[in-house]
Amino acid sequence: MNNPTRNIRRSFSSVWIRCVGGVVAGMVAWMIMAAPLTAQIALRADTVHTMTGDPIINGVVLIEGSTIADVGPADAVTIPEGATVYEGTVITPGLVDPRGTVGLSGIYNVDSDQDQLDTTAPMQPELRAIDAYNPQEELVAFLRDQGITTVHTGHGPGALISGQTATFKTTGETVDDASLSDISALSMTLGPAATQRFSSPGTRAKGAAMLRDMFLQAERYRDTPEDERERNLSMEVLVQVLDGEIPAFIQAHRSHDIMTALRIADEFGFNLVLEGAAEAYLVTEEIAEAGISVVLHPPKIRPFGAAENAQLTTAATLHEAGIPVAIQSGYEAYVPKTRVVLFEAGVAAANGLPHEAALASITRTAADIIGQSDVIGTLEPGKHGDVVLYNGNPFEYVTSACTVVIEGEVVKEDGCP
Amino acid sequence: MLSNQIRQALLIAVGVLGLWAADTAHAQDDPHVFRGATIYTMSGDAIDSGALVIQNGEILDVGPAGAVDVPSGAVEVDASGQVIMPGLIDTHSHIGGVSGGDGSSPLHPGVRTIDGINVRNSGIMRARAGGITAVNVLSGSGHLMSGQTTHLKLRDGSTIDDLLLCYEDSDICGGMKMANGTTPQRDSGPFPGTRAKSAAEARALFLEAEAYRDQLNSDDPPDRDLGMEGLVEVLNGERIVHFHTHRHDDIMTALRLRDEFGFELVLHHVSEGWRVADEIAEAGVPASIITLDSPGGKHEAVNLYFRNGRVLDEAGVDVSYHTDDPITDSRLFLRSPAMGVRAGMDRTAALESVTIAGARQLGLEDRIGSLEPGKDADFILLSGDPLSTYTRVNETWVEGMRVFDRSNPDDNAFFTGGYRIFDGTMHHVHDINE
Numbered sequence: 074m075n076n077p078t079r080n081i082r083r084s085f086s087s088v089w090i091r092c093v094g095g096v097v098a099g100m101v102a103w104m105i106m107a108a109p110l111t112a113q114i115a116l117r118a119d120t121v122h123t124m125t126g127d128p129i130i131n132g133v134v135l136i137e138g139s140t141i142a143d144v145g146p147a148d149a150v151t152i153p154e155g156a157t158v159y160e161g162t163v164i165t166p167g168l169v170d171p172r173g174t175v176g177l178s179g180i181y182n183v184d185s186d187q188d189q190l191d192t193t194a195p196m197q198p199e200l201r202a203i204d205a206y207n208p209q210e211e212l213v214a215f216l217r218d219q220g221i222t223t224v225h226t227g228h229g230p231g232a233l234i235s236g237q238t239a240t241f242k243t244t245g246e247t248v249d250d251a252s253l254s255d256i257s258a259l260s261m262t263l264g265p266a267a268t269q270r271f272s273s274p275g276t277r278a279k280g281a282a283m284l285r286d287m288f289l290q291a292e293r294y295r296d297t298p299e300d301e302r303e304r305n306l307s308m309e310v311l312v313q314v315l316d317g318e319i320p321a322f323i324q325a326h327r328s329h330d331i332m333t334a335l336r337i338a339d340e341f342g343f344n345l346v347l348e349g350a351a352e353a354y355l356v357t358e359e360i361a362e363a364g365i366s367v368v369l370h371p372p373k374i375r376p377f378g379a380a381e382n383a384q385l386t387t388a389a390t391l392h393e394a395g396i397p398v399a400i401q402s403g404y405e406a407y408v409p410k411t412r413v414v415l416f417e418a419g420v421a422a423a424n425g426l427p428h429e430a431a432l433a434s435i436t437r438t439a440a441d442i443i444g445q446s447d448v449i450g451t452l453e454p455g456k457h458g459d460v461v462l463y464n465g466n467p468f469e470y471v472t473s474a475c476t477v478v479i480e481g482e483v484v485k486e487d488g489c490p
Numbered sequence: 491m492l493s494n495q496i497r498q499a500l501l502i503a504v505g506v507l508g509l510w511a512a513d514t515a516h517a518q519d520d521p522h523v524f525r526g527a528t529i530y531t532m533s534g535d536a537i538d539s540g541a542l543v544i545q546n547g548e549i550l551d552v553g554p555a556g557a558v559d560v561p562s563g564a565v566e567v568d569a570s571g572q573v574i575m576p577g578l579i580d581t582h583s584h585i586g587g588v589s590g591g592d593g594s595s596p597l598h599p600g601v602r603t604i605d606g607i608n609v610r611n612s613g614i615m616r617a618r619a620g621g622i623t624a625v626n627v628l629s630g631s632g633h634l635m636s637g638q639t640t641h642l643k644l645r646d647g648s649t650i651d652d653l654l655l656c657y658e659d660s661d662i663c664g665g666m667k668m669a670n671g672t673t674p675q676r677d678s679g680p681f682p683g684t685r686a687k688s689a690a691e692a693r694a695l696f697l698e699a700e701a702y703r704d705q706l707n708s709d710d711p712p713d714r715d716l717g718m719e720g721l722v723e724v725l726n727g728e729r730i731v732h733f734h735t736h737r738h739d740d741i742m743t744a745l746r747l748r749d750e751f752g753f754e755l756v757l758h759h760v761s762e763g764w765r766v767a768d769e770i771a772e773a774g775v776p777a778s779i780i781t782l783d784s785p786g787g788k789h790e791a792v793n794l795y796f797r798n799g800r801v802l803d804e805a806g807v808d809v810s811y812h813t814d815d816p817i818t819d820s821r822l823f824l825r826s827p828a829m830g831v832r833a834g835m836d837r838t839a840a841l842e843s844v845t846i847a848g849a850r851q852l853g854l855e856d857r858i859g860s861l862e863p864g865k866d867a868d869f870i871l872l873s874g875d876p877l878s879t880y881t882r883v884n885e886t887w888v889e890g891m892r893v894f895d896r897s898n899p900d901d902n903a904f905f906t907g908g909y910r911i912f913d914g915t916m917h918h919v920h921d922i923n924e
Contacts, residue, residue, distance in 0.1 A: 180786030211792070215784055355909065373783075375816050376912045384907045408787030408817060416783055420822070423880045424906065470828030470879050490800075490834030 113137050113156035114478060116462050117147055118164040122429070123452040124437040134164055136458035139480035144452045159462055159476045159487070165432060166452050167222025167459025167479060169439035170414045172322060172348050172368045173402035174229040176206040176213050176241065180410055186210075189229035189404060191236070195271045195280075196287055198259055198314075199306035200236030202227030208241065208251040212411050216402075217243035218485055219413050220461040220474035223253065225443040229404040230262040230324040230349070231270060233280055234287070237310065238322065240443055242459075244479050257443055258322040258346065259314050263330040264379050281333050288341045291315055320344035320444075322368065326351040326379035335363050346442055348401060351380040354387050357394045366397040366442045369434075371417040372424065374403070388434065389425030398430075399439035414439075419468035431468065464489045521545035521561040522890070526570025527871065532845045532860040542574055544867035547889035552861045569871055572884060575841070576861050577623025577868035578823055579848030581778040582732065582758050582812030585613030585820060590629020590637030590667065596674055596681045596688075597695055599666065599724075600716030601637035603629050609642075609653050612904065612912045617820035618644050618894040619905040621870040621883040622813075624655055624849075624858050631669040631734040634682065634692050638720055639664040639732055641852055643868075644886075646893045657728075657853065665756075665852070666724050668692065669734035670743055671790050689743055696751045699725055730754040730853055732778070736790035738765040745773050756851045758812070760802070761794035767805035776808035776851045781818065781826040799830035803839045810848040821905055828877040841876060 114136040121132030123144055133150040135143040143150050152158060179186025188205040191197060206226065207213075216224065227238030238258045245251030267280050274280035291311035294302060313319050323334040326349045338345035347353070348368040353360060360367065369388055376383050384390075391398040400421060402412040414435045422431035433439075440450025448457050458481040465472030475489035522544050529540035531552055541558045543550040551558040589606035591598025607627055617625060623644050629636040641655035641664050656663035670688050675681065682688040699721035705712045706722065723729035731753045733744045741757060748755040757763070760777045763770060770777060779798055786792045802809050811826040813819065818826060827840035839847075849859025858866050867890040874881040883905070886894035895901045903911045 180792050181789055182787050183789070212784060212786060352909070373819060373822065375819065376907050377816070381912055382907065382909045386906050405787065408791055409783040409785075410787040411784045413783050419879045423882075468879050470825055471831045471877055473832050490797075490832075 112481060113142075113153050114458070114481060114483065115150075115152040115156045115158045116161070116164055116460055116476070116478070117158065118161045118462060120162070121164040121452065122166070122432055122436075124166055124429075124433060125451045125453055128429075132164065134452055134460050136460065136478065136481045138458070139482075140458050141452060141454050141456050141460075143454055157483075159483075161462035161475055162465050162472075163463040163467055164452070165220070165461050165463070165467060166436045166450055167457070167461055167477070168220045168415055168435045169399075169443070169445075169450055170216065170221050170224045170226070170402050170435070171399040171439035171442050172238075173224055173226045173411060174404045175216060175224055175402065175411045176208065176210045176226050177202065178212075178229065178404065178410065179207065180211045180215075182407070182410055189227075189235075190231045192232065192270045195232050195267070195274060196234040196283065197232070197236055197307070198234050198310040200228055201256065202237050202239035203248050203252060203255050206239060206241060206248050206251070208245045208248055213241075213243050216411065216413065217477060217479070218474070218488065219415050220463075220467070220477055221414060222459040222461070222477065222479045223440070223445070223449055224402075225257055225439075227257070228260045230260070231266050231404075232262060233267050233274065233284055235260045235262065240445060242479055244482065244484055253445060253448070254443075256310070256313070256319060258320050259310060261321050261323040263323060263325040263333050264327055266324070266379065277330065277333070281337065284337055285340065287311065288315070288337070288343075292341070314343045315341060317344050320346045322346045322348050324349040326370070326383075328352040328355040330379075331356050332359065335359060335365070338365070339363070349380070349403070351383040351387070354384055354390045357390060357396070360391070361394045361396050366399070366438075367391055368399045368401045368439075368442060369421075371401065371403055371412040371414075372420040373412065373417060385420065385424040388421035388431070389427075392426055392430050397438050397442065398434055399442050400434045415467060415474070419470070422468045428468075519546060521550065521564040522567055523558075523560045523564045524567045524569040524574060524871075525555060526568055527572045527574040529861065530573065530575040530841060530876070531862065532576050532842060533862050539570070540574070542569075542861060542869065544887075544890050547867050547891070549861055549863055549865050549867050551863055573872040573874060573876060573881075574861070574869055575872065575876055576845040576859055577870055577886065577888065578621045578844045579810070579852065579854075579859055580617065580622050580625040580813050580815070580820065580823060580844075581756070581810045581848045581851050582780075583613075583617070583622075583625045583627055583815045583820065584630070585611060585617055585625065585815050586627055586642070587611045587613070588627050588629055588640075591633050591635075593679065596634040596691060598629075598633060598637045598717070599635055599695070599699075599720040600718075601629070602664075603627055603637050603640045603667075604650055604654070604663065606637075607640060607642075607650055609647060609650055613815060613820065614642075614644060614653075615894075615901075615904040616912070617813075617815070617823075618886045618888075619883060619901070620813075620819070620821040620823045621872070621886050621894075622820055622823055623868040623870070623886060623888045623893075624852070624854070626665065626732065626812075626852055628667045628732060631667075631673040633667075634669060634674045634688055635695070636667045636669065638729070639667050641854070643866075643888055644893060645888050646891060655854070658857075660728070662723060662728055665730035665732045666720060667732050667734070668744075671734070671736050671740040672788070673734065673790075685740065685743070689747065692747060693750065696721065696725070696747070700751070724753045725751065727752075727754050730756055730851075732756050732758050734758045736761040736794075738762040740790075741766055742769065745769070745775060748773070748775065754853070759814070761791050761798065763807070764795065764798050764801035765793070767801050767807060770802065771806040776810065776847070777802050778810045778812045778848075778851055780812060780814050781829045796829050796833035797835075799827070799840070799843065800833050800835035803835055803843075808847050808850060809839065809843050810851050811843045812848075824876055824881070825879075828879075831877055837877070
């Protein structure tokens with residue numbers, strides 16, 4: 074089945090070299106797209122968290138087409154006539170889930186909707202998230218309703234190298250509609266989760282040795298002239314990691330697994346983002362010194378298994394140490410099938426993480442860590458029109474996202490009780 | 491007959507000894523008065539700057555500061571700026587590393603969870619840190635009937651006897667766990683493979699129990715049968731059935747079984763309760779429900795929404811929330827009713843759902859669940875609004891004894907967690923953390 078949007082994009086990009094029919098098709102497409110592009114939305118709230126400075130009291134965010142046109146105090150922003158106006162108590166940028174598996178792991182939790190982990194081999198960098206992400210997954214819509222407008226998702230924990238991740242807006246009918254970045258990171262795991270499902274590695278040390286060996290191979294591949302090597306899907310991705318084009322997201326909960334992640338990243342010089350990191354509070358100095366970011370487990374993670382020593386105050390501890398910290402939804406094997414980063418950041422905020430830092434952990438810092446800070450994560454003119462309007466403090470249990478806008482499209486409207 | 495009498499005598503003796511042990515461990519003769527807090531008694535309007543008077547593990551009086559009787563010599567406690575409300579009641583939890591029936595049968599009416607709970611498990615401390623003072627500990631839902639549940643009072647005790655919460659003048663200290671839907675179904679062994687088979691097996695067991703009961707009252711009493719004895723208590727209305735059920739049609743099946751055999755029923759989880767709220771209300775059956783952060787995770791929970799509590803309450807169903815710990819964490823129990831309010835649930839109904847409604851669903855509303863003279867001195871001191879994300883449990887008191895004190899770092903660690911604080915026995919859910 075052809076997707077109309079996709080066809081439109083194609084005809085757009087090649088309009089100059091197409092026949093007259095193509096030009097006409099392109100013009101029709103332009104006319105169809107022009108309507109939403111000129112739409113104007115103004116959102117006003119008592120407090121607007123732009124995430125670029127102090128919150129604006131009684132502020133307005135103006136969206137034209139798909140991007141933000143203006144942000145400021147209500148008396149300084151002119152709301153054009155005809156703009157649709159939404160009012161509420163608090164505004165934040167669209168929320169960013171910096172690491173989940175939603176869209177690969179579906180709501181029913183049966184084999185046919187669980188694609189976050191292939192267990193046929195312990196290292197499969199060639200597995201692409203875009204070949205598995207279901208943008209019409211119900212859990213994606215659920216997260217969108219809670220104010221999450223961007224998800225960095227893909228292959229989950231559970232293998233040394235489980236595959237790639239990608240970044241999606243929580244709208245769109247096809248993966249191409251939804252994609253912000255087709256490949257965002259390589260998903261890796263250290264600790265017992267990486268040794269349980271395979272005949273090898275069966276131990277931590279063997280896992281580390283296998284990873285190092287893989288990176289050695291990748292170095293050789295990179296250093297071999299293109300005409301002297303055959304294309305290798307795995308190696309191509311690992312070279313992207315070695316060249317710093319994408320980071321490695323390594324899940325490690327135990328402090329010694331965290332240190333192993335730091336050691337291997339140091340040896341091969343790739344960009345590391347630590348994820349999970351339940352025992353990060355034990356090695357805070359080492360993490361700070363390494364200058365890396367942490368995409369922390371959901372604070373409500375069950376204190377069990379490798380995360381049995383998780384602490385509700387870890388986000389605050391890392392923040393105080395100057396470590397950039399974002400909060401993930403992570404992977405859930407049972408119920409709830411996904412965590413919601415808004416809820417999780419609230420728990421972090423209630424346990425010592427300052428309010429603005431807690432908001433940043435699911436907006437600006439999260440966008441930074443996944444390499445999307447040029448388009449999302451703050452409310453600034455020119456950035457994507459991703460905005461959430463709440464009926465109170467977003468972190469309070471009893472308040473929620475009432476109106477959600479993604480790239481100028483209202484995807485939830487006045488949805489509060 | 492003789493054996494029955496011996497059993498009764500022994501159990502009563504055990505019960506008395508248990509009570510005696512608890513009383514000596516917790517005796518607190520000095521009256522205490524807590525002043526200045528906002529008090530949610532859950533038996534009337536909230537009281538601003540109220541006073542709560544306790545002695546010997548009971549509530550002596552509660553009311554506006556000037557309107558309570560305070561015995562001379564009462565220890566004065568300044569609780570100003572805090573909120574006092576009844577100790578929270580969790581109608582469905584798996585703390586204590588609880589176990590019930592095994593894989594040998596789908597029906598275990600004679601298995602007692604009292605024999606499978608470790609009160610030194612850190613889950614007990616997590617629950618206290620969350621303000622929970624009474625809890626219905628159940629075995630799992632992988633059986634049609636996985637065993638007898640146990641009511642615990644989270645007293646500071648060292649054995650199960652110290653913590654038992656039994657009905658007055660009774661050796662019954664819990665209910666009966668049942669389940670339907672997909673969880674008790676298996677592909678092999680003695681377990682049912684379909685919903686209809688599940689119902690048929692449960693009905694056959696109840697028929698057997700009815701016959702046993704009739705025989706008990708005859709001239710030719712039967713040999714003792716542990717399972718049948720438990721079920722006779724169920725048929726007599728002395729032991730409440732706590733019925734795990736998610737889908738709307740499974741809920742109706744549970745109601746149908748109740749109608750047929752006349753037992754006391756509380757529906758548990760009730761994920762699709764919003765679809766049959768009027769039917770549940772009409773049946774007069776309460777619902778003990780759960781809050782999950784997202785729907786799904788299994789087929790039966792894909793229609794579980796935050797609004798479930800509101801819809802059931804508005805239909806007239808008596809609603810409690812439960813933790814299902816470790817499914818949700820006892821430390822954040824108050825979050826569950828708050829999420830109901832998020833979806834429009836009445837605030838008072840939400841507060842009742844973790845206090846007096848829970849007490850009613852365990853048949854213990856005369857003793858716990860609200861702050862009234864003569865009731866157990868089970869209460870919590872909160873740092874603020876019970877339904878706020880930022881509110882912390884400052885203190886948890888059970889029968890006049892403080893069992894959690896946030897200002898004590900050793901206690902507080904059971905809230906925040908940390909290195910080697912928990913004992914990693916949250917085994918109920920497998921593979922929950924990679």
